[in-house]
Amino acid sequence: MYIVYRCPKCGEFVLANTVNHTRTCPNCNHRAELKTLRIYGRAETPGEATELMKSLKAKEGGGEDYTPSFKRLNP
Numbered sequence: 001m002y003i004v005y006r007c008p009k010c011g012e013f014v015l016a017n018t019v020n021h022t023r024t025c026p027n028c029n030h031r032a033e034l035k036t037l038r039i040y041g042r043a044e045t046p047g048e049a050t051e052l053m054k055s056l057k058a059k060e061g062g063g064e065d066y067t068p069s070f071k072r073l074n075p
């Protein structure tokens with residue numbers, strides 16, 4: 001399974017595979033422990049995950065800043 005989280009350091013959305021326990025941010029190289037992160041979305045396939053990232057980033061363009069809101073991400 002894939003998750004989308006937001007890098008605690010730079011705020012970038014990052015895609016991670018949950019078979020791993022940590023993920024390094026491609027933007028700032030900050031290594032985060034997956035279980036400590038706020039999850040913004042989940043996906044079963046890489047394709048789904050990419051779409052999810054896109055929609056999250058699109059929402060981001062709406063001027064909303066850093067509001068923790070993973071609860072409203074139900075499909």
Ligand SMILES: [Zn+2]
Pocket residue numbers: 007008009010011012025026027028029030
């Ligand atoms: Zn980062």
